[in-house]
Amino acid sequence: DADVTQTPRNRITKTGKRIMLECSQTKGHDRMYWYRQDPGLGLRLIYYSFDVKDINKGEISDGYSVSRQAQAKFSLSLESAIPNQTALYFCATSDFTGQGGGGSYNEQFFGPGTRLTVL
Amino acid sequence: DAKTTQPTSMDCAEGRAANLPCNHSTISGNEYVYWYRQIHSQGPQYIIHGLKNNETNEMASLIITEDRKSSTLILPHATLRDTAVYYCIVSPGNTPLVFGKGTRLSVIA
Numbered sequence: 001d002a003d004v005t006q007t008p009r010n011r012i013t014k015t016g017k018r019i020m021l022e023c024s025q026t027k028g029h030d031r032m033y034w035y036r037q038d039p040g041l042g043l044r045l046i047y048y049s050f051d052v053k054d055i056n057k058g059e060i061s062d063g064y065s066v067s068r069q070a071q072a073k074f075s076l077s078l079e080s081a082i083p084n085q086t087a088l089y090f091c092a093t094s095d096f097t098g099q100g101g102g103g104s105y106n107e108q109f110f111g112p113g114t115r116l117t118v119l
Numbered sequence: 120d121a122k123t124t125q126p127t128s129m130d131c132a133e134g135r136a137a138n139l140p141c142n143h144s145t146i147s148g149n150e151y152v153y154w155y156r157q158i159h160s161q162g163p164q165y166i167i168h169g170l171k172n173n174e175t176n177e178m179a180s181l182i183i184t185e186d187r188k189s190s191t192l193i194l195p196h197a198t199l200r201d202t203a204v205y206y207c208i209v210s211p212g213n214t215p216l217v218f219g220k221g222t223r224l225s226v227i228a
Contacts, residue, residue: 004162033215035218037160040220041220042206042218042219042220042221043163043218044218045215045217048215058215059217088160090162090163092162096212096213106151106210106212106213106214106215106216107153107165107168108163108165108215108216109165110162110163110164111162112161112162113160113161113162115160
């Protein structure tokens, strides 16, 4: 979805280096997420943010940190990259949408992904 | 933890309906059923969601059993471009989605 962009799209780095992955969105959504995907597995949640002042850990936050610089930007950092952080990383956004009679649902829009290789 | 059970893989002939099952026997009353798909290594794409009633949109239909313990995603006329991993997710509206391993659907010419 062109409304959610990720940079870089591909990155090769060495063990111990600091890496930042960036996500930007033009959808005007308050909620943003970072997931990682390993080969043959589903996506696992790293961090998420429901608004600019909100940061929450996901299932696998160890070794990662995030920054929500603005509503439209959510960055993921690997302070000291290690080989088992080699994966495909996805950013996603959503807007908390009310639906009459049944509460609210959460449709997430994903970016194209960043393929990170740590040597 | 993924709260759903899906077959690991399925095949479907091109032009035929693809019926993808999902079991979610522990679903709570406030949880929606979502379906997403991921083509190759692209970002997952939303397909459809439902709470209690069956739903249909331009991509697919979602059939939810009356007890809500299972559902079926139907692609009415599968094409080669529908080859993807399909994820069935149950989640309340106010939490991030949790993905399992999904079903790898192969559409065969």
